[in-house]
Amino acid sequence: MSTNEKKELGYIQRVALSYPSPIFTFSVIDLNTFYHWFNNIALQHANYVKNGSYTPVNNSNSTFNNAITHIGRYQEVQTTLYFICDHAGKPQKKKDAEQNQPKKRQRTNPTIKVDCKAKIVCRILLDGTCEIIYHWQHSSHDPTEYSELKKSRLPIEVKNWINEHVEKNMDWKSIKDLLHLSPKELQEAENDDSKIPLSLLVNASDVQNGILAKLLKLSRKAYIDKESVFLWFDELRKREYHVLQHIYSNSFVIGWVSPWQKLILQRQEDICIDSTHKTCKSFLNDEDCYLFTIVAKNSSINKGCPMGFMITNSETSETVSMWLEWLKKEVEFTPKTIMIDCSPIEINAIQVVFQESVRILLCHWHIKRAWDKKIKKDVKASTGTKDSMLLRSEAHADLNKLMHFELIEIDYRQDALQIKYGFKPMNLSGYEKQRKKEANKVALDVANSMIIFANNVLHCRSFTDHGKWYMVNYKKNENGQSILSTCSCPDFEYSRKLCKHIFLISRIKNISYQVQHITIQNNQVSSPSPPLPSPSLSLPSSSGTRLLDLQDATLQEYNRNAKLFLQNYKKLD
Secondary structure (H helix, E strand, O other), X not given: OOHHHHOOOOEEOOOOOOOOOOEEEEEEOOHHHHHHHHHHXXXXXXXXXXXXXXXXXXXXXXXXXXXXXXXXXXXXEEEEEEEEEOOOOOOOOOOHHHHOOOOOOOOOOOOOOOOOOOEEEEEEEOOOOXXXXXXXXXXOOOOOOHHXXXXXXXXXXXXXXXXXXXXXXOOHHHHHHHHOOOHHHHHHXXXXXXXXXXXXXXXXXXXXXXXXXXXXXXXXXXXXXXXXXXXXXXXXXXXXXXEEEEEOOOOEEEEEEOHXXXXXXXXXXXXXXXXXXXXXXXXXXXXXXXXXXXXXXXXXXXXXXXXXXXXXXXXXXXXXXXXXXXXXXXXXXXXXXXXXXXOHHHHHHHHHHHHHHOEEEEOHHHHHHHHXXXXXXXXXXXXXXXXXXXXXXXXXXXXXXXXXXXXXXXXXHHHHXXXXXXXXXXXXXXXXXXXXXXXXXXXXHHHHHOEEEXXXXXXXXXXXXXXXXXXXXXXXXXXXXXXXXXXXXXXXXXXXXXXXXXXXXXXXXXXXXXXXXXXXXXXXXXXXXXXXXXXXXXXXXXXXXXXXXXXXXXXXXXXXXXXXXXXXXXXXX
């Protein structure tokens, strides 16, 4: 991997502009000069997206499109290009009935639309010159603040960079290797806030969107899904595929087998059939569908190979029987053994079509998985932490591999930078995710009544005891932003994890949060709970200590303090 590939993206540095008037008009000699100004000046100040263009039907008879340039020439306009700020437009208004209802699904990113009026209009005249009308002021937001980057869309050069690598069939894992900063670049980014590496803006979802866009372009033959499906049927028939097509008003059954699959399938006596749910959508009503696949061992390569497919929005014995009957007559499919999971629907369909001529086998893996789920739910060790550690030994073995992974430090430092600038959310534990979910369930009007801000102090009411109020502390970070840090509730004091009160205030007041491992005073209205002795970890101080030694020392100290912790935790409210 070359160094040039890693430095392709470069840096982003917002530039503050100042013009004598809110609307700045000037001319350039041609369209290439305009795009040079647009990329090097306008996009360094804010992020603009193209919002269409307009070309008059008849330039010679058009008086509306005439333009007087700032040097006094009078010419007709050939084409007009429009660019708007990516914060333009008004956010979608919610219905009154939805205001006080908790969301079933939380949006990961809030809307970036703040009705920004900034825009760029480029008029291309008949002689090739361009007149630019630049509305450069952003009254509703400040694009020069780096905190605005996380709210903005990805710059066009970053999108193009992602698409170029996606076209090379690279996934997130391989693209992430190109995004790693060198130690020198990390040092510069940590010490210099004037510019930010563009690689920090890219995350897995951006690459996933690029991959999905590529797959959509390859798989969709028409904008309307139903039309695209019919076009694919025509294409498959031209390629001499065998196609099953039964489409009704509210249900459908479609299947296909290629010519090479047919030849192999006719010789197979032992096959497997399995279905997957929620892997595709119906082209009739956008509901989830079921994908059935026939898999058999290819004797030429001694590996499993897909031999046929069927998609339906109704997983019933009738639909599976229809597919198997079609395979039996159209493809001359006559197996002797069929392995399936524990599905009574598939068992019944096989018996209806093949009767006693086919032996049905149940997959051992699915049986073992059902056993494992039951064991994990009902079988629990009551002899202490040691036995639990033995059960988790396999997970510990995987974690120990990280000791020899060279990119751990770079990943950690780069993640810290992404979280610092807000490009990546803070990682939450399962405990904190549950607390956040409980806070998000509270209706909006109730949540507002649970928060009081007086004398620069935030108070949040208890979720269980409405007579108790807890103080939530906040501080200013190095960028001057308010950060929720601690809460006086027993849940936070003894677990040192983000609690429901912090998540509730963050949701209503739109304040970020960060855990601060410091000792705080109990400021709740009720009498304080008895203090819990805080365990101290006596870890080895040698600079050459390996991660495994630290893990062993930590676990030993944890075992000594676990019983005391649980005894005191049960006394909490």
